[in-house]
Amino acid sequence: MQLEDIKNISVIGVGTMGHGIGLTYALRGYRVVLNDLSEAILNNAMAHIRGELKTFAENELISQDMIETTLSRITTTTDLKEAVKDADFVTEAVWEDIEVKRKLFSDLDILCPGHTILASSTSALLLQDIASQCQRRGKTVITHWVNPPHLVPAVEVVRGEGTSDETMELAYDLLRKIKKVPVRIMREIPGFILNRLQAAMMREVWSLWQQGIASAEDIDLLMKTSLGFRWAAIGPLATADLGGLDIFYNFTSRLLKVISDVHEPPEELKKMVAAGELGLKSGKGFFKYDVSYFEEGQAESVTARDKKHIQLLKLWYS
Ligand SMILES: NC(=O)c1ccc[n+]([C@@H]2O[C@H](COP(=O)([O-])OP(=O)(O)OC[C@H]3O[C@@H](n4cnc5c(N)ncnc54)[C@H](O)[C@@H]3O)[C@@H](O)[C@H]2O)c1
Structure with missing residues (x-):
């Protein structure tokens, strides 16, 4: 074909x-x-x-x-x-x-x-x-x-x-x-590339949130305005090149020893899931949502997210 x-x-x-x-x-x-x-x-x-x-x-x-x-x-x-x-x-x-x-x-x-x-x-x-x-x-x-x-x-x-x-x-x-x-x-491995990277980062996100190092709002705010902002323009390997491989070598060699290496999601998250706190689909997760997602075809939080993505998409295609 x-x-x-x-x-x-x-x-x-x-x-x-x-x-x-x-x-x-x-x-x-x-x-x-x-x-x-x-x-x-x-x-x-x-x-x-x-x-x-x-x-x-x-x-x-x-x-x-x-x-x-x-x-x-x-x-x-x-x-x-x-x-x-x-x-x-x-x-x-x-x-x-x-x-x-x-x-x-x-x-x-x-x-x-x-x-x-x-x-x-x-x-x-x-x-x-x-x-x-x-x-x-x-x-x-x-x-x-x-x-x-x-x-x-x-x-x-x-x-x-x-x-x-x-x-x-x-x-x-x-x-x-x-x-x-x-x-x-080119070869299937569990999680392919994207979800392996996402899981690696979520492990540390869960850990920081669980330890109360910052609020859920502030963790998200930091990601959107720092790594997310950078990665929308250039990927992590090019970022390392531009920042200096010596710098990236040094800070990762120190931090890899102290960041989370757990093999399970945190107990608090398990409890939230068991209690039916599933995020948008149940109206409550780390944040609160109107539950109209399943009733009216478009929840306010989804429309707001889509608008931001559309702005990025226009930039991407330009
Ligand atoms: N949600 C995400 O963020 C995401 C991202 C990437 C990939 N995925 C993958 O996409 C797939 C779907 O995920 P989702 O989040 O859309 O799930 P979902 O639960 O929102 O939707 C699944 C749909 O499949 C239907 N379904 C189940 N069995 C069926 C059958 N035998 N015939 C016809 N319909 C059937 C269900 O009724 C439901 O509407 C999964 O494999 C998931 O891992 C999900």
Whole structure:
């Protein structure tokens, strides 16, 4: 299959990630079918998509006309067979559960046309496990999008055990075509690159917060206005070059001895999760949120985040 042959995209699982992935493909001209377990979930996903397109238009990322044009490219169904019968490329974004993903990949293997590429958006599972029962191992790949997927440019394109060169390149080229920034990960390791880096940093963030070294607000403020600010322009290795490798060698050799090296998240976080304090989705986490996220298609905190990301995105594309 050539890139030009990809016309129909199906997205299975349209929660936090899937609806944004579907929206991105539709925005760039693809016919998109969304599939999930119930009509209510699909309606909610469409409400989110409408809200996000509205935010795009309000912030002049797209014209008003593009809202209806994009929506007209999207259809929904709870019937998996119907969802993938014409698919050239399928992205699954279902729960991060190996049994659910493995079963889905086996079903897709049977239901999809022979040429269809199956992509998983798993954050931490391995394709060798997810696609273990698939006949078309060569046509499976991981495309790990970053939340919010309709805004964050990068997507990790991960080669699994059986992924063919052709599939790697097609997934890469497809993501470039929809104006994403794909990055090739040539061998799958747990967490790929992005989540390993994120976990390494979160370990220290959790530790500083747990010790009360600074408030949650201040830790976030510092990150946004220092490392986050820098990294939006240049990466950590170029930052080290510009700062001086001798300087970076010295401070890391001292600090690596004292920063956290625990292998579990902190007990306090475990308690918050057990108490149902899950962040935006339950209205309370480190901060408080209005819970309209699941009811109205767009919570205030999400719109505010998206506006900031859109400003960055405009800079990135300029
Ligand atoms: N949330 C993130 O920040 C993030 C970031 C990157 C990658 N991911 C990965 O993306 C995937 C989805 O995560 P999410 O946060 O969007 O999850 P989510 O819980 O928000 O959404 C998952 C959706 O999948 C649906 N689903 C479950 N089983 C299904 C099935 N058999 N068929 C159809 N639909 C099914 C659920 O109903 C739900 O709507 C996971 O693999 C996750 O690791 C998540």
